[in-house]
Each structure stands twice: as C-alpha cells, then as structure tokens.
Amino acid sequence: MPNCKELIPLILCTACLHPEPKERDQLLHILFNLIKRPDDEQRQMILTGCVAFARHVGATRVEAELLPQCWEQITHKYPERRLLVAESCGALAPYLPKEIRSSLVLSMLQQMLTEDKADMVREAVVRSLGIIMGYIDDPDKYTQGFELMLMALGDPSERVISAIHQVFVPAFAAWTTELGSLQSQLIPTLLSRIEKLLREGEHRLDEHKLHIYLSALQSLIPALFAVVIQNAPFTNIAKLHGEVLPIEVTRFPRPASPLQDVATIIGSREQLAVLLQLYDYQLEHEGTTGWESLLWVVNQLLPQLIEIVGRINVASTTCVHEFSRFFWRLCRTFGKIFTNTKVKPQFQEILRLSEENIDATVGNGILTKATVPIYATGVLTCYNQEEDRKLLIGFLEDVMTTLSLSHAPLDSLKASFVELGANPAYHELLLTVLWYGVVHTSALVRCTAARMFEQILRGMSEALIDKRVAPALVTLSSDPEFSVRIATIPAFGTIMETVTQKELLERVKMQLASFLEDPQYQDQHSLQMEIIKTFGRVGPNAEPRFRDEFVLPHLHNLALGNNTQTVESKRQDIAMQLFEAYSALSCCFISEDLMVTHFMPGLRCLRTDMEHLSPEHEVILSSMIKECEQKVENKMVQEPQGSMSIAASLVSEDTKTKFLNKMGQLTTSGAMLANVFQRKK
Incomplete structure (x- = not known):
C-alpha cells in the first residue's frame, strides 16, 4: 500500500x-x-x-x-x-x-x-x-x-x-x-459591561468576568492606537521629510503576537516610524483640534475609565493589579507626551492633592479609593526617568500626609505599597517615601510610615532591611508619641518572620522585649493588643527558637496578667486577641517542656477569663487543653520498644473491657456474636 x-x-x-x-x-x-x-x-x-x-x-x-x-x-x-x-x-x-x-x-x-x-x-x-x-x-x-x-x-x-x-x-x-465601530461600538460595549458588573457586584464583584472584559480591552489598545494615528490631521503629509528616527525597542509594550504589533496593523515599521514622529510633534506643538479619533480617547474613554477605577474596591488586589496593568499598557502605547499632557492631568484634577485643600480632597473620598494605587502603579511607573520617579515619590508622600492628617483609612496607600513593593526595583523608592514619613513633624504621618513598613518587607533583600528599614523602625520605636511606637510592632514582627540574619533578629528581639518588659509599657492596653496580634500572625512562621523562647513565655505572662485586669472591656479585648493567637500557635510543633511550662498554663489562664466573658470560647479552650494534656500524657507513657509501662497496660486493659462491653450491648445473643465473625462459605 x-x-x-x-x-x-x-x-x-x-x-x-x-x-x-x-x-x-x-x-x-x-x-x-x-x-x-x-x-x-x-x-x-x-x-x-x-x-x-x-x-x-x-x-x-x-x-x-x-x-x-x-x-x-x-x-x-x-x-x-x-x-x-x-x-x-x-x-x-x-x-x-x-x-x-x-x-x-x-x-x-x-x-x-x-x-x-x-x-x-x-x-x-x-x-x-x-x-x-x-x-x-x-x-x-x-x-x-x-x-x-x-x-x-x-x-x-x-x-x-x-x-x-x-x-x-x-x-x-x-x-x-x-x-468604523471600534470606537463607537466595541470599546463602549466592553466599558458598559464593566460598569454594569460594578453596579451589580457592590457587595461581591465577579472578578473573573471583570478580568474577561478588561483583558479584551487591553488587547484592543494597539488597534485603538492605530486608528488614532491613521486618522490624524497629519496623515495626508505622512511622507518622509528628512531623517526619520528609528523606533526605540522599548517604545511599545511587548505584543501578545505579531497581529497585535502596531507596526503590523499600520502596514510596516518604516511607515509607523514616520507616523510616530508626526504624532509626537502634533501633540507637542499643534494640539488636537479636529483630531476626532484622539479627542474621543481624551474626552470619552479616559474620563469613563477613571470614573470606573474610582468605583473599584481598593481591597480587591486582583482588580487593582489588572487595572494598573491596563493603564500601563495604554500609557506606554500612546506615548510619553500623551501620558504627561492628557492622562496625568485628568487624574490630578480628580485627586486634587494640596496641603491647603486637605478637607475638600478627603471629603470627596477619592483618595481612599482604588484611583490612588492605579494612578501610582499604572500611570506614574510608565516611564522611569529621574523626573518620573520624583513625581511618583511626591505623589505617595502627599497621599500619606493627606490621609494621615485627616484620619482617613489607609487602604489606598497600602494597596499602592503592596503593588509597587512586589517589584524590587521600587524598594529604594518606597523607602525614600517612608523616610519622609519617619522624620515628618506630625505624629500622625510618622504613625502611618511605621505601619507602611510592614507592607513592603516580604521580598525585600535582607541587606536593605538591615541598612534602611531597621534603623528607621528603631528611630520610630523611641518616638515621643506613644501611638507611633506601637505602630512599629507589626513591622518588627514581620522582620522576625522573614529574616534569617542573626544580629538583625537579636536587635529586633531586644526591641520587642523592651516593649514587653519596660515598666512604662506595663499598663498600655493598645500596645499589648498589638503585640498579641503580631505574635499570633508571625508566631507560626517565625524561627522555632524565637517562638519557643520568646513568644510562648510572653503570651503566658500576658494571659496571666489579664486574669487580674479589673476593666471588663480591656479584659475582653485582650482575651479575644489571646484566643486568636493561641488558636494560630496550636498548629505548631511545641515540645512537652514548653507545653507544660507555658502553653497549657497560658491556655488555663485564658480559660479563666473566658468562663466569665464568653462561655462558647471556654468550651473550645477546654477541649484544646484536654488535647494538650493527652499529648503530654501519651509522651510520658511511651517507653522504649519491647516494654510496656503500667499506665499503658492499664489503658490497654481498659480499652479491651470497653470494647467487649460495647460488643455485648450491640449483640443480643452469643449466636449473633458468632455470626458476626463467621465467613460465608
């Protein structure tokens, strides 16, 4: 064949x-x-x-x-x-x-x-x-x-x-x-779908659907730019006049495929180079009069996008990240002049950051929305010249100051730090912003700076933590204002969880020990709450020695001290926080010695509190204590292989008796018992 x-x-x-x-x-x-x-x-x-x-x-x-x-x-x-x-x-x-x-x-x-x-x-x-x-x-x-x-x-x-x-x-x-329907139909339909999704999902947003619409919009950016550049006032004179500069390699974001390459859409790289030069010149010197396709982007698309961004929940890190990537691609595709003259002014107009205007700015609530992290990470990181970095630093400093002085929630600033902190290239820049906060004249701003350190420590190099973070935190930990000192605790805890360098860990441990042992802090309720909360968060992941020699003994002391607390509300706060911490630590391996000397005594102190404060928690604590006692007991009765202790043999006898009694209750006659074990032939 x-x-x-x-x-x-x-x-x-x-x-x-x-x-x-x-x-x-x-x-x-x-x-x-x-x-x-x-x-x-x-x-x-x-x-x-x-x-x-x-x-x-x-x-x-x-x-x-x-x-x-x-x-x-x-x-x-x-x-x-x-x-x-x-x-x-x-x-x-x-x-x-x-x-x-x-x-x-x-x-x-x-x-x-x-x-x-x-x-x-x-x-x-x-x-x-x-x-x-x-x-x-x-x-x-x-x-x-x-x-x-x-x-x-x-x-x-x-x-x-x-x-x-x-x-x-x-x-x-x-x-x-x-x-002719890219700008009149396709993009507007996707935007209205996103708006509808946000209206419907005020309590629970369908992030998957949002991702679908946004990824489609993102893939349409090269086509949109091609429409703008091909329908510009200069297209009729887009001929070679003098030398045409080659397109920089980094001019456009990397396309998903050749079909998404602007040069492919336009027709050739040479033609695109000519159009780009004319495009930049037109934007810089001659404006947008009569340029319908670009005016649509400036007057309709951007305001609608910025309005959508203001309605995104800042706590949704996925949405913040996706919108940041979208704006980054949009700004990079449309270029630096467009970003500086058309995108930034629209964001700045809405954010209206100025020292004199603090109340009005925070009053409109926009500074607490996702607009802040999306502008910071999607627009201000597009270009990386010295002036771009200065603008980003200044913006973050202004947001930190404004939010702090007006006692507003810090979620938008945290989201900016988390998104930027994911890239080590921004660690130095973020530390510059934080140092501005560390030396600020207002305790409110210093407090915010202390809280922000925790957001960027994961993924940061130990050298940077040692040289820049630890000294800043030590400075803040001796601040005249008590609230500032307390605000450093979560960051110190995160260092204990993420760093391996011994000297640095010792310095941090000494600082935490002074918070716990210095007489001036003995009755400081908010400090104790922060310490216990931090121990519960970092204890399970911290170095075992730190947990055994530091966390568990101090938690025991705090639980013991809370038994004599006379203010009912404070006693309840500490007890609930201790309950969270002990629940988190119960998953760790704890040696019998520590179980007996610190873990179980701490739990018993806590149970004493819960008997008065919360019976349902008391029941859980009793079963936790019982479980610990059984673990310790089982360890104590285990002897070398081949021999059996009296306690173990008693347990065995007891078990056998219980088993036979149970069998006796389950079967009504010896014949039935025999049948249970009889195999069918």
Missing part, C-alpha cells in the same frame, strides 16, 4: 477530476478517514491537499463536497479528527461562498467552541474563528462575533485564551475598525 504522501495527492486528484458525484464523495470520505488519529504532520498534509482541491474546483464544489465531510466528523470520538475539522474550517475559509462562511462555518465553529471537551480542539477553533473574521463582511455578524470573543475569553484553558488574544481579538478589532 502506498504511503500517505503518495496516497493523499492521488485521492484528491481523482476526486477533482472524476465525473461522478457519488464517487467523488466516496473518495473525499476516504481522505478524511484515511488515518485513524492523524498527527500534526499528517493533518497538515490533508489540509494542504484540501486547499489545493478547493483552489482547483471552486467555491460551489467546496461547499457541496468538502464541507459535508467536515460536518460528519464534528463529534467524532477521536479529538485528532475533530481537530482536523476545526483546522479545515479556517484553511478553507478563503475558498467558500461568503454567505456560507458567515453562516454554516461560523455555526460549526461556535458549536465546537461550546461543546468540545478537548483544549487543543477549542484552541484550533479560536484560531479558525480569527481567520473567518478576516473574511466576514456582513455587519449583522458583529454581535455574534462579539459574543464568541467573550465566550472564548471565559474558557478554562490557558492555551485557548492565549489563542484568542493572539489571533481572534486582533482579527475582530481589524474588522470592527473596517466597519
């Missing part, structure tokens, strides 16, 4: 030329069923053959003879065969009648995208959909295309989502640009 390379051309040639439709049908059926599970190379051979056949016979016969073969295999049990169908739909798209492309073929692909279980098939479906989008010219199919895009973006497979950003979205964007 000839091999596939010889057989496929033979079958196709005969199918092309045979006069009998029935015979042709049989031959094409053989072609599609020739190989049980065709691999990549074999599928490529069949597809190449199909394309050659389509070129030769024309659209009518492709529709009548090849498509039915695809339709037959759409639910085949082997994924390789369904993959061949998905790939055929894309490969044959140019050779089909246009009404069939936008009806039958589109429906086949939609069915496979919805129903096929294999990731590789759905990935091929998405790629073929991208090709189909390049050929559809029926505007009525826009809505179906949009829904297909959203459906595919919600796919559970990473490879499908990757394919949609690489192929489908750029193809769909090109088609909507052709239709």
Whole structure:
C-alpha cells in the first residue's frame, strides 16, 4: 500500500477530476478517514491537499463536497479528527461562498467552541474563528462575533485564551475598525459591561468576568492606537521629510503576537516610524483640534475609565493589579507626551492633592479609593526617568500626609505599597517615601510610615532591611508619641518572620522585649493588643527558637496578667486577641517542656477569663487543653520498644473491657456474636 504522501495527492486528484458525484464523495470520505488519529504532520498534509482541491474546483464544489465531510466528523470520538475539522474550517475559509462562511462555518465553529471537551480542539477553533473574521463582511455578524470573543475569553484553558488574544481579538478589532465601530461600538460595549458588573457586584464583584472584559480591552489598545494615528490631521503629509528616527525597542509594550504589533496593523515599521514622529510633534506643538479619533480617547474613554477605577474596591488586589496593568499598557502605547499632557492631568484634577485643600480632597473620598494605587502603579511607573520617579515619590508622600492628617483609612496607600513593593526595583523608592514619613513633624504621618513598613518587607533583600528599614523602625520605636511606637510592632514582627540574619533578629528581639518588659509599657492596653496580634500572625512562621523562647513565655505572662485586669472591656479585648493567637500557635510543633511550662498554663489562664466573658470560647479552650494534656500524657507513657509501662497496660486493659462491653450491648445473643465473625462459605 502506498504511503500517505503518495496516497493523499492521488485521492484528491481523482476526486477533482472524476465525473461522478457519488464517487467523488466516496473518495473525499476516504481522505478524511484515511488515518485513524492523524498527527500534526499528517493533518497538515490533508489540509494542504484540501486547499489545493478547493483552489482547483471552486467555491460551489467546496461547499457541496468538502464541507459535508467536515460536518460528519464534528463529534467524532477521536479529538485528532475533530481537530482536523476545526483546522479545515479556517484553511478553507478563503475558498467558500461568503454567505456560507458567515453562516454554516461560523455555526460549526461556535458549536465546537461550546461543546468540545478537548483544549487543543477549542484552541484550533479560536484560531479558525480569527481567520473567518478576516473574511466576514456582513455587519449583522458583529454581535455574534462579539459574543464568541467573550465566550472564548471565559474558557478554562490557558492555551485557548492565549489563542484568542493572539489571533481572534486582533482579527475582530481589524474588522470592527473596517466597519468604523471600534470606537463607537466595541470599546463602549466592553466599558458598559464593566460598569454594569460594578453596579451589580457592590457587595461581591465577579472578578473573573471583570478580568474577561478588561483583558479584551487591553488587547484592543494597539488597534485603538492605530486608528488614532491613521486618522490624524497629519496623515495626508505622512511622507518622509528628512531623517526619520528609528523606533526605540522599548517604545511599545511587548505584543501578545505579531497581529497585535502596531507596526503590523499600520502596514510596516518604516511607515509607523514616520507616523510616530508626526504624532509626537502634533501633540507637542499643534494640539488636537479636529483630531476626532484622539479627542474621543481624551474626552470619552479616559474620563469613563477613571470614573470606573474610582468605583473599584481598593481591597480587591486582583482588580487593582489588572487595572494598573491596563493603564500601563495604554500609557506606554500612546506615548510619553500623551501620558504627561492628557492622562496625568485628568487624574490630578480628580485627586486634587494640596496641603491647603486637605478637607475638600478627603471629603470627596477619592483618595481612599482604588484611583490612588492605579494612578501610582499604572500611570506614574510608565516611564522611569529621574523626573518620573520624583513625581511618583511626591505623589505617595502627599497621599500619606493627606490621609494621615485627616484620619482617613489607609487602604489606598497600602494597596499602592503592596503593588509597587512586589517589584524590587521600587524598594529604594518606597523607602525614600517612608523616610519622609519617619522624620515628618506630625505624629500622625510618622504613625502611618511605621505601619507602611510592614507592607513592603516580604521580598525585600535582607541587606536593605538591615541598612534602611531597621534603623528607621528603631528611630520610630523611641518616638515621643506613644501611638507611633506601637505602630512599629507589626513591622518588627514581620522582620522576625522573614529574616534569617542573626544580629538583625537579636536587635529586633531586644526591641520587642523592651516593649514587653519596660515598666512604662506595663499598663498600655493598645500596645499589648498589638503585640498579641503580631505574635499570633508571625508566631507560626517565625524561627522555632524565637517562638519557643520568646513568644510562648510572653503570651503566658500576658494571659496571666489579664486574669487580674479589673476593666471588663480591656479584659475582653485582650482575651479575644489571646484566643486568636493561641488558636494560630496550636498548629505548631511545641515540645512537652514548653507545653507544660507555658502553653497549657497560658491556655488555663485564658480559660479563666473566658468562663466569665464568653462561655462558647471556654468550651473550645477546654477541649484544646484536654488535647494538650493527652499529648503530654501519651509522651510520658511511651517507653522504649519491647516494654510496656503500667499506665499503658492499664489503658490497654481498659480499652479491651470497653470494647467487649460495647460488643455485648450491640449483640443480643452469643449466636449473633458468632455470626458476626463467621465467613460465608
């Protein structure tokens, strides 16, 4: 039997030329069923053959003879065969009648995208959909295309989502640009979907859906920029005048695929270089008059995006991160002049940061919203010149000051620090901001600075913690204002949890010891609360020696001291905080010695408090104590292998008696007991 390379051309040639439709049908059926599970190379051979056949016979016969073969295999049990169908739909798209492309073929692909279980098939479906989008010219199919895009973006497979950003979205964007509806329909629809999602999800936002819409918007940025630059006032003079500077390598964010490269969309890198030079000149010297496509971005898109950002919950780190990435890509694509003259002023107008205007600024609540971290991390980090870094530092300092002086929540500042702190390149910059807070004349600002250190310690180098963080915290820990000293405790705790350097750990331990042992702090309720809370948080992850020699003995002392607390509300606060800490530490390995000397006595002191304050907590503590006692008891009765202590033998006898008694209660006669153990023959 000839091999596939010889057989496929033979079958196709005969199918092309045979006069009998029935015979042709049989031959094409053989072609599609020739190989049980065709691999990549074999599928490529069949597809190449199909394309050659389509070129030769024309659209009518492709529709009548090849498509039915695809339709037959759409639910085949082997994924390789369904993959061949998905790939055929894309490969044959140019050779089909246009009404069939936008009806039958589109429906086949939609069915496979919805129903096929294999990731590789759905990935091929998405790629073929991208090709189909390049050929559809029926505007009525826009809505179906949009829904297909959203459906595919919600796919559970990473490879499908990757394919949609690489192929489908750029193809769909090109088609909507052709239709003139990228700015009038596609982007506004996505924005209104996001707004609706935020309205519906005031209590619980569907973050997955938000991600789908936002990732689609992000993939449309290159197409949007291409529309703006191709519809500029200067396009009629976009010819080479003098030397054209080459495009810097870092000018645009890395595209998801060549189809998302602005140069590909424009037509060539040379043409893009010319347009970019004219674009920057126009923005800097001649303004935006008559430039409708850019005015839409400035007057409609940006204000709507900024308004949306103001409604994002600042506690949702995922949303903050995604919107930051979106603004970063938008600003980098539209360039530095656009960012400085069009984006920053709109944010600054809303944030209105100024010393004289503190009450008004905080009054509108915007400084406590996600606008702060998204502006800081999505816009102010786009460019990294000295003046850009100064602007970011100044902005964070202003936010820290304003929020502190007006006693506003610090969540927006924390979110900015967490997002920036995830990148070590910003650690020095953040420490500069914090040092400004450390030496500030207001205790409120110093307090905030102390609290912010904790946000950036994870992932920071030990050298930086040793040289910059520890000295700042030590300075604050002897601050004249008591509230500032207390605010350093969480950061000291985090150092104990994350650092390995012995000298540094000793310095921190001495500082924590002075908080616990210095007479001036003995009756400081808020300090004790902060210490216990920190111990509960860092204890389980800290170095075991620190936990054993420092945390557990001090928790025991605090629990003991709380038994004699006469102010009921303070006693309750400390007891509840101790309960949280002991619950967290009960998961750790604790030696019998420590169990007996500190852990169980601390729990018993706490139980004494809870007897009066919270009976339900007292029940939990009693069972925790019982469990600890059993652990200790079991350790004590274990002897070397081969011998059994009297206590252990008593336990065994007791267990045997209990077992026999139970069996006696369960069975009513000896016959039944015998039956239990009797195997069926």
